[in-house]
Amino acid sequence: MRLPCVEGELLSLLLVSVLWGCTNPLLKRGTEGIEHVTETSRVSQILAELKFLFLNLKYLVPFLLNQSGSLVYYYTLSTTDLSLAVPVANSLTFLCTVLTGKALGEEFGGKQAVAGMFLTMAGITLCVISSVDDKDAGKQDMTQAVH
Numbered sequence: 001m002r003l004p005c006v007e008g009e010l011l012s013l014l015l016v017s018v019l020w021g022c023t024n025p026l027l028k029r030g031t032e033g034i035e036h037v038t039e040t041s042r043v044s045q046i047l048a049e050l051k052f053l054f055l056n057l058k059y060l061v062p063f064l065l066n067q068s069g070s071l072v073y074y075y076t077l078s079t080t081d082l083s084l085a086v087p088v089a090n091s092l093t094f095l096c097t098v099l100t101g102k103a104l105g106e107e108f109g110g111k112q113a114v115a116g117m118f119l120t121m122a123g124i125t126l127c128v129i130s131s132v133d134d135k136d137a138g139k140q141d142m143t144q145a146v147h
Contacts, residue, residue: 006131012076013088019069020089021096023062025104030059084131091120 030053037052039045053059077085095117102108109116 009080016073017092021093023066024097025101026062
């Protein structure tokens with residue numbers, strides 16, 4: 001069974017948001033200790049930091065998952081209305097980052113952050129409803145033009 005266009009687009013954007021948002025706190029944790037990497041020249045410092053990051057599985061696995069989210073995002077952009085894709089992906093990424101960080105024991109801002117999450121969800125809901133209504137209106141216009 002093939003998903004209707006809007007539902008498939010929303011699932012893709014949700015996948016992107018989860019891949020980006022849930023990996024952000026893990027990437028932050030994976031970089032712990034990089035400040036202790038010191039070299040004498042600027043070029044050797046950059047190379048030593050790259051070596052530290054890419055030989056560190058706590059960084060590498062979330063990085064690869066994060067980048068796979070980018071691949072899904074670019075594919076989704078080719079099929080999704082930008083006025084829906086960008087706000088939905090970015091705001092849901094923020095929510096996933098906050099929730100994952102909280103699950104990992106990070107502070108997240110208290111009541112103001114919770115209020116911000118609810119407002120973000122309300123805005124996403126409005127974007128989705130607007131997009132669905134626009135597509136339904138377009139289908140009705142095309143059906144009426146055929147008759």
